Amino acid sequence: MANRRQFLKLSTIGIGGMTVGLGACKYIDDFTEIKNNPDELTINLTRTPTYCEVCFWKCAGWVYKTKDGHIWKIIGNDEDQHSNGRFCPRGTGGVGMYYDEDRLKTPLIRTGKRGEFKFREASWDEALDLVAENMKKISAEHGAECIALLTHGSGGKFFGDTLKAFGSTNIAAPSYAQCRGPREVAFTNTFGEGIGSPERTDIRDTKCLVLIGSHLGENMHNGQVQEMSAAIDKGATIITVDPRFSVAAGKSKYWLPIKPATDLALLLAWIHVIIYEEWYDKRYVEKYTFGFDYLKEHVRTMTPEWAYGKTTIQPDIIRKTAKEMANASPAVIIHPGRHVTWYGDDTQRLRAVAILNALLGSWGRRGGFYAPSKLSVPSYPHPEFPKPARTWRDAFPGKYNLADETLASGVCDATIPSIDRSCNFKMWIVNGTNLINTLPDTAKTLEAIDALDFIVVVDTMPMEIVSYADVVLPECTYLERYDAIRVSPHRKPAIALRMPAVEPKYNTKPAWWIAKQLAEKLGLGHFVPYDNIEEMLNWQLKEVGSSLEEMQKIGVKTYEREWDDLYFTENEDVEFFTNTGKIELYSSSFVEQGFDAMPNYTEHPQPPEGFYRLNYGRAPMHTFSRTANNANLTDLMEENVLWVNPKVASLWNLENAQPVWLINQDGIVSSFPIKVRITERIRWDSVYMVHGFGHAQKQLTRCYGKGASDTQLISNVMEDPIMGGTGMRGNFVSFLTEKPEEAIL
Amino acid sequence: MRYAMAIDTKKCVGCSDCVIACQTENNVPIGYCRDWIVEVTDGTYPQLEMEIRSERCNHCDNSPCVRCCPTGASHIVEGGIVLVTPNECIGCGACIASCPYDARYPHPDGHVDKCTFCVHRVEKGQQPACVGVCPTNCLYFGDLDDPKSEVSEILKTRKYKTLIPQAGTEPQLYFLI
Numbered sequence A: 001m002a003n004r005r006q007f008l009k010l011s012t013i014g015i016g017g018m019t020v021g022l023g024a025c026k027y028i029d030d031f032t033e034i035k036n037n038p039d040e041l042t043i044n045l046t047r048t049p050t051y052c053e054v055c056f057w058k059c060a061g062w063v064y065k066t067k068d069g070h071i072w073k074i075i076g077n078d079e080d081q082h083s084n085g086r087f088c089p090r091g092t093g094g095v096g097m098y099y100d101e102d103r104l105k106t107p108l109i110r111t112g113k114r115g116e117f118k119f120r121e122a123s124w125d126e127a128l129d130l131v132a133e134n135m136k137k138i139s140a141e142h143g144a145e146c147i148a149l150l151t152h153g154s155g156g157k158f159f160g161d162t163l164k165a166f167g168s169t170n171i172a173a174p175s176y177a178q179c180r181g182p183r184e185v186a187f188t189n190t191f192g193e194g195i196g197s198p199e200r201t202d203i204r205d206t207k208c209l210v211l212i213g214s215h216l217g218e219n220m221h222n223g224q225v226q227e228m229s230a231a232i233d234k235g236a237t238i239i240t241v242d243p244r245f246s247v248a249a250g251k252s253k254y255w256l257p258i259k260p261a262t263d264l265a266l267l268l269a270w271i272h273v274i275i276y277e278e279w280y281d282k283r284y285v286e287k288y289t290f291g292f293d294y295l296k297e298h299v300r301t302m303t304p305e306w307a308y309g310k311t312t313i314q315p316d317i318i319r320k321t322a323k324e325m326a327n328a329s330p331a332v333i334i335h336p337g338r339h340v341t342w343y344g345d346d347t348q349r350l351r352a353v354a355i356l357n358a359l360l361g362s363w364g365r366r367g368g369f370y371a372p373s374k375l376s377v378p379s380y381p382h383p384e385f386p387k388p389a390r391t392w393r394d395a396f397p398g399k400y401n402l403a404d405e406t407l408a409s410g411v412c413d414a415t416i417p418s419i420d421r422s423c424n425f426k427m428w429i430v431n432g433t434n435l436i437n438t439l440p441d442t443a444k445t446l447e448a449i450d451a452l453d454f455i456v457v458v459d460t461m462p463m464e465i466v467s468y469a470d471v472v473l474p475e476c477t478y479l480e481r482y483d484a485i486r487v488s489p490h491r492k493p494a495i496a497l498r499m500p501a502v503e504p505k506y507n508t509k510p511a512w513w514i515a516k517q518l519a520e521k522l523g524l525g526h527f528v529p530y531d532n533i534e535e536m537l538n539w540q541l542k543e544v545g546s547s548l549e550e551m552q553k554i555g556v557k558t559y560e561r562e563w564d565d566l567y568f569t570e571n572e573d574v575e576f577f578t579n580t581g582k583i584e585l586y587s588s589s590f591v592e593q594g595f596d597a598m599p600n601y602t603e604h605p606q607p608p609e610g611f612y613r614l615n616y617g618r619a620p621m622h623t624f625s626r627t628a629n630n631a632n633l634t635d636l637m638e639e640n641v642l643w644v645n646p647k648v649a650s651l652w653n654l655e656n657a658q659p660v661w662l663i664n665q666d667g668i669v670s671s672f673p674i675k676v677r678i679t680e681r682i683r684w685d686s687v688y689m690v691h692g693f694g695h696a697q698k699q700l701t702r703c704y705g706k707g708a709s710d711t712q713l714i715s716n717v718m719e720d721p722i723m724g725g726t727g728m729r730g731n732f733v734s735f736l737t738e739k740p741e742e743a744i745l
Numbered sequence B: 001m002r003y004a005m006a007i008d009t010k011k012c013v014g015c016s017d018c019v020i021a022c023q024t025e026n027n028v029p030i031g032y033c034r035d036w037i038v039e040v041t042d043g044t045y046p047q048l049e050m051e052i053r054s055e056r057c058n059h060c061d062n063s064p065c066v067r068c069c070p071t072g073a074s075h076i077v078e079g080g081i082v083l084v085t086p087n088e089c090i091g092c093g094a095c096i097a098s099c100p101y102d103a104r105y106p107h108p109d110g111h112v113d114k115c116t117f118c119v120h121r122v123e124k125g126q127q128p129a130c131v132g133v134c135p136t137n138c139l140y141f142g143d144l145d146d147p148k149s150e151v152s153e154i155l156k157t158r159k160y161k162t163l164i165p166q167a168g169t170e171p172q173l174y175f176l177i
């Protein structure tokens, strides 16, 4: 007696009523330990506050437990501006991280070769002694600056402090050079301030939202998705530019199915139209901006007709959509996106986005971009960190001067030995980021790892990167630990507390404890002068008029803004943090650094015959590659599929659900096959898959070999000369219908 | 009293949060679900349209599943909510076969299970778990007999449809289009 519920949680019906199951719905009988009577569960519940760690949005919520101590559910905190009481599916399913039986369970010390996943179990003492010993050795031989921390997530704060105390400030998150870096640099060099996270976009009150390749809804950045929905309710116009008919495109008044890699031409044509039709906000431009006349001359020839030949978007559509934006001005958002490292000229593309927003007067205006406010919470008193003799920048003299954070890819490059460098990195501490599926050009990542004297990985799961570790330190999940207070910018300043809902499973430990122990073993205990984290948090909370006890009860505390400055007031005099003190349409700092003051369109290669551009994106039920083994989330989406246009499918005789291997322009073959999804929602010159699948680590028993890894096929990196971003959308793939020799499965 | 749900297909993004929130709230075993997402795309590139629906039991006014149940395990309670009493259900599957919406599934414990409109929450004045979690706020729940309820209000102002109306089951899920 099987029925459809058992197989499908998400069905897609395309042409001819064909149904394709995407959500596998396998029954895993060793998971549900909780009884099946909800009435019984609602009594005697205890709830503890947390903020979610399944993605960087850090929604605050409540963990509910049954009376026998099992985690039952995780629900948003109504007071929280990030979630408004509603978690996204990943946060709702975050409990799967805690129950995952594949978790790292105890410290490990490598016995085999790097990459083999051969370890022996060790005590925390032994493992941390080994780490400390190697840090001291590397410091004595090469300097402490030759140690880098690569991190993504809450633990980074604690490991970062230990590393800074030790003498290195080389702390990098791949979320910069592999993701949002270009937009931060572009906006900082236009408005004097970056976008930040959560984004300062006032989507809730916008009248026109323009998404360029940004697929909100599939990209489940909770607050933004909620606000997009609110904007739809209020009748806002959505314009989506995407070669793929994304979910957002399906909600849009205008969908512009652009030829991939030509977005900058469209943006410049919009700028042209808005200037030459005089649809820009004249008072705003005159009062606040610098370089309008240069810009006007710069885009003189960049007409919609000019852009049509490149983008395949009809000139009248370019004009109509420009008019829509102008009509909504200043309540219009040309959204800066988040993952924007595409073609290597990304900072310039994002500059065009910033310029458009400036012309329409949306920065500092309701329905455009607001000024976020953040509480200042003092750090627990500790001695001043030593000043390092060198930083990662010394490895790249004269380059990336405009990058305002450390490049993870830069650390990787500077690890590969070179005699021209004073500091080749010798040791990595990797926390919560699976670099194998995060950094493009895997061969280079492996070459760097090979050159390391020592590598420590702190994670909750046996991700690919773990197999390369000399020492593995098992962190407990966010549901089992305290972390730093969440202090993030929003419309109102607010703080949130994460506290353990349950004791750490297995022999796992919270990041703060691991980092503190390590500091002590390095003789740096005085930098961490508290006995336990409760003491530190309580001190900090008292400084901002709260206490640990209060926060344990309320989870989130919202403060009033110090000034009523969410938006500019009428005719307010504003000083921007740029060289000219104005919004720079013409970027003086770009010129100083030898880059174009205003964006220019450059052609990017298009796929060769028989190849298709590899586009990738997000699914609402997964975060990067880190959730692929979560039982609750794999139940919603078990593997990624390859979107193929019907024309292409018929050319290659591909059928729905047929497994294919992919080969890229450099001859790299996917280790695993991926199932074809034939759909009209994708252009004929590209294919699409959700990022984060195709795991090759056998210890990840639920997701091993499920789907394909886009990262593996991204061997061509188009580097952004301005800030070192790694453009990843210039890779082309073709189909192999027979199992190739290089494939694992 | 007549409970009903309206689902705004213009806002739903198909994220499946309603599915997983239901699973955790009601301890639906992994591998099964009481609600699910259907995505329908029409047309050829680039002339495309898409509708996304969050579906579940329609709590039909004229419910074949209740009529065909030999033991009375499937029954209707106040507000028109269709329920199954697990220990009266013999798992014969007649209701599964009779439901035109495929809304019921065989629970591994041997009984049939389906959406309850989260009656255990509704009784306490809360919303069903899916309605409470949906990040796009696209689900509306309430009493159709109360003209001021959220669901009554939204059905007054928006166009809507029901699924397979020709089956004559008088379904109580309204899809806003």
Ligand code: SF4
Pocket: A052, A053, A054, A055, A056, A057, A058, A059, A083, A086, A087, A088, A089, A090, A091, A092, A220, A221, A222, A223, A623
């Ligand atoms: S958006 Fe989702 S995954 Fe990210 S923090 Fe919020 S609930 Fe967690």
Ligand code: SF4
Pocket: B011, B012, B013, B014, B015, B016, B017, B018, B019, B037, B054, B133, B134, B135, B136, B137, B138, B139
């Ligand atoms: S939670 Fe809401 S937006 Fe997400 S699939 Fe369900 S109904 Fe749609």
Ligand code: SF4
Pocket: B056, B057, B058, B059, B060, B063, B064, B065, B066, B082, B098, B099, B100, B101, B102, B103, B104, B114, B169
């Ligand atoms: S949808 Fe199916 S299970 Fe629900 S009341 Fe109607 S017929 Fe019965």
